Every structure is written in structure tokens, then in C-alpha cells.
Amino acid sequence: MQTLHADVVSISPLTEFVHKVILKPQQPVTFEAGQYLQLVLGEKDKRAFSIASRPSQTDALELHIGASVADSYAMQSLEHLRSAHNNNQTVTIEAGLGVSQLRLQCERPIILLAGGTGFSYAKSMADHLAEINCQRPVLFYWGVKEESALYAHSEMKAWADSHKHFEFIPVVENPTDSWTGHTGYVHKAVMDDIISLEPYDIYMAGRFDMIGIVRDDFISHGAIRENMYADAFAFIK
Ligand SMILES: Cc1cc2nc3c(=O)[nH]c(=O)nc-3n(C[C@H](O)[C@H](O)[C@H](O)COP(=O)(O)OP(=O)(O)OC[C@H]3O[C@@H](n4cnc5c(N)ncnc54)[C@H](O)[C@@H]3O)c2cc1C
Structure with missing residues (x-):
């Protein structure tokens, strides 16, 4: 796991409820396809989001966050990201988490x-x-x-x-x-x-x-x- 600071480059709507977030980590990020990151909102408040981008893209991370008023988990995360974006501040993330990443060492469909x-x-x-x-x-x-x-x-x-x-x-x-x-x-x-x-x-x-x-x-x-x-x-x- 890597703890990193990242700039929030953009937040754009994909649908009425789903938003695409682009983060630019301040150092190259390493992860495997299928892993997730945690957005750190507080010392004990970390929210999991899958990384949508490919591992070969080490300078930017793409997230898809489905946020509606009924879903405070995602909505509060999005507000945290918006606030950082609007105030030119970084967010803290922990990247390269999970145990369900792609396994390439077999031939199964x-x-x-x-x-x-x-x-x-x-x-x-x-x-x-x-x-x-x-x-x-x-x-x-x-x-x-x-x-x-x-x-x-x-x-x-x-x-x-x-x-x-x-x-x-x-x-x-x-x-x-x-x-x-x-x-x-x-x-x-x-x-x-x-x-x-x-x-x-x-x-x-x-x-x-x-x-x-x-x-x-x-x-x-x-x-x-x-x-x-x-x-x-x-x-x-
Ligand atoms: C490690 C981790 C990573 C996460 N990453 C993200 C992320 O990147 N973005 C994010 O927004 N949230 C993420 N979450 C939170 C959570 O997984 C999402 O809130 C959830 O996937 C959202 O689903 P939805 O509301 O989009 O699906 P819905 O729109 O509710 O459902 C979509 C489809 O799923 C199927 N489905 C739904 N419910 C059922 C059911 N009861 N039985 C059978 N099929 C069903 C149906 O085919 C349905 O059409 C993550 C959570 C964890 C733990």
C-alpha cells in the first residue's frame, strides 16, 4: 500500500448520479488492475473506491463515484474532493489495496x-x-x-x-x-x-x-x- 497526496484535476458528471474523478498523485502510483484506493477523510474515516484506470497510467488515477443524496458514503467523499479541487488543496489516498486483482498466471476464460x-x-x-x-x-x-x-x-x-x-x-x-x-x-x-x-x-x-x-x-x-x-x-x- 502507498500513501500519497494527490491533486484533484477534475470532477465531471458521467450520469445524473455518477461522477468521474481524475486525481494526479504527487509521486508515481503503483497498483494492479482490479485494486482499489481509500480516500482519507479522517484518521479513522477512509472510503474505498475502485481504480478505473489502467496500472500503466502511473501519473493519473480515474475513479467513478456514484453519489446521490441517499448515499452519504459517496456524497461526503465527493464533497471532500470538490472542496479540495476548489481550494487548490491535495487529498490523501492509500492506493494499491484489495485482494481481488486480476490473476494472469493461468489460461482460464x-x-x-x-x-x-x-x-x-x-x-x-x-x-x-x-x-x-x-x-x-x-x-x-x-x-x-x-x-x-x-x-x-x-x-x-x-x-x-x-x-x-x-x-x-x-x-x-x-x-x-x-x-x-x-x-x-x-x-x-x-x-x-x-x-x-x-x-x-x-x-x-x-x-x-x-x-x-x-x-x-x-x-x-x-x-x-x-x-x-x-x-x-x-x-x-
Ligand atoms: C472495495 C470497494 C470498492 C468500491 N468502489 C466503489 C467505486 O469505485 N465507486 C462507487 O461509487 N462505489 C464503490 N464502492 C461502494 C459500493 O460497491 C457501491 O456503492 C455499489 O457498487 C453501487 O452499486 P450501484 O448503486 O451503482 O448499483 P445499482 O444501480 O443498485 O445496481 C446495478 C445492478 O446491479 C445488480 N444488482 C443490484 N442489486 C442486486 C441484488 N440485490 N441482487 C442481484 N443483483 C443486483 C442488478 O443487475 C442491477 O441492475 C466500493 C466498495 C468497496 C468495498
């Missing part, structure tokens, strides 16, 4: 499963896999409540088009009549598409209640617990 802003976690791994020209099949499922939350739809379609082994599957829980893709819960779409999850390494991020359900449903669908990775496991039973 990969499922990246993201619910909502869990996208950030999966995006770092997807971009890293493209950068190293990974030859393993990679299925990237991104589940959102409404179509309007698919803020990186075109970017991920381009990612999938860039490599014959990559596939991007967006899943909308409450679709409009014009939506022609997968619908419902994102992990149900995975189970509809794939007969057995036994061969896969599975990386996932999303709400804690979602991750508990997905773990149990996926194991019933053949997934091997040791090949499933989620930092949320540390926070749930």
Missing part, C-alpha cells in the same frame, strides 16, 4: 461482472487485458438499473470490437420498449448464457447484497469458489 458503479473495478482489468493483448476469452457483463446508467456503452463496444476473444454484454434491469439486449439482474443473464461456470475465473463488483446473492447462485451454477474474486467478500458473510 474470464468473466468480469459489474453491477452499477462496480463498472470501475472491471474497466481497469478490461483495459489492462486489451493492453497486454490477452488471448483468453473475456466476457464483460455490466448490469444497470436503467439504460441511461450505461455511460460507457460505446467505449466498451469498441473494446470488444478491438479483440476477437472479448465480448461486452450490457444488461438493463428495467428496460424501455426499445431495448433489445439482456434484461433483469446481470448475474441471471450470465446463468442464462452459460451452462456451467466451472471453467471460469470470475471477478465481480457491485452492491454488497448483490455480491452475496451472486456468489451463492454462481456456486450452484458450477462456479468454483476459489476462482471467484470480489473485495466485497471481506465485508459480507
